[in-house]
Amino acid sequence: MKIAVAGSTGLIGSQVVAIAEQQDHEVVGLARETGFDLLAPEGLTKALEDVEAVIDVTQGPAIDESQATSFFRSVATNLGDAATGAGVRRTVVLSIVGVDKSPDYGYYVAKVAHEEATRSAAPGAVVLRATQFHEFAGQMLEWNREQDVTRIIDVPIQPVASREVAALLVELATSEDARDTDLAGPQQENLVDLVRRLVERRGEQITVQAVDAPPSMAGGSMLPGPDAEIRGPRWEDWVATGEAR
Template sequence: MRIAVAGSTGLVGRNVVAAATAAGYEVVGLARENGIDLTSPDGLAERLAGVDAVIDVTASPGIDEEASTKFFTTVARNLGQAATEAGVARTVVLSIIGVDAMPDYGYYVAKLAQEKAVIENAPGPRILRAAQFLNFPAQMLEWSRQGDVVSLPEMKTQPVAVEEIAKLLLALADGTETRTRVELAGPKPEDLADLVRQLIAHRGEQLTVETSVQSQAMADGACLPGPDAIIAGPDFATWLAEQD
């Protein structure tokens, strides 16, 4: 089987490439590092020749709603039309749990627009809505730290290992998972601020964590999985203890 990975050099993309390679599949990397600009349709259909499935794990350059929406919908349209022209059978896109419940959070609005663009343009669309990565608290700490203060949104989440996301994306791509829309989360519901505090303590730092409501739906638990979600991988505390 031949699988194209859009965003192949990013965090999720590298794990998808590793999982596909371990399964014996041929991988076609689609990233700027491979000379591919997904915001342009030029040469995409030729690059997808002979590909059986496309996995899109691209990330927008920022979180601004307008810019992210433009990026995601442009890439989805270009990939979808090129995949159709190339005769690709299936397209899998990575999304986020709760994107349809958070009209008050711009980046999630953009991800929902991406889903819609994939459905409208891509052959055999499949959507994986995943919870935040186990790496997410560290990212939020980096992005939200100002001196000794960390300012976070109030958020309930059920974080999941990137490796589990990669495995399920591959299962959707090769048809092992037959559903067209799937949710994936880790085993334990958590509070983002608590996770960041655990990370700070693990690092031996002294920081103050403050929270505010940036999205009421997010604060109320819209990012938590539904009853039919796949639950996989370690919880945050177990994962964190293994990082040293």
């Protein structure tokens, strides 16, 4: 099968490409690094010629609600119009568990807009909502660090291995009966605790301070529901393998 991956050079996109190629699929990478600006529709229909499925794992350039919403709507519309014109049969978009339960967090509102724009414009739209990746603790540590202090929102999460997310995206893209799916890892954790454990493992002298999160997230909106698919290792097992480096 010929598959196009929008956002093909990022954390998830690069793994999607690798998994798809291991399964002998032909992959078209759509990213700035491969010569494509997804905010500009020119050339996308031609790039999607003979493509049967599009996987959209693009990330917004900012967490600001307005900027992120504009980005996601433009990308979804451009991809959707091009895919329709090229005769693509399936579009799989990666989203986040809980986006519809967090109206008090702008980036999640933008991701809802991403889902809606994909459903509106893209052929055969399927949404995969995943919980935070195992890499999230390390990302939050760095994003919120000021010298030897990092401030982390105090929220419950149920992280999942990013490779499991990538593998399921390929499954949904190649399946005849794919449907919207929620995905999570096997164990609930606290984000502040994960960051502290990561700092301890690394032997770094960093103080981890808990800060208030948006009420919806503090109340558990980032956790999966009872119908979510559970895959992959626990965070503790994943970090013990050295993958966190």
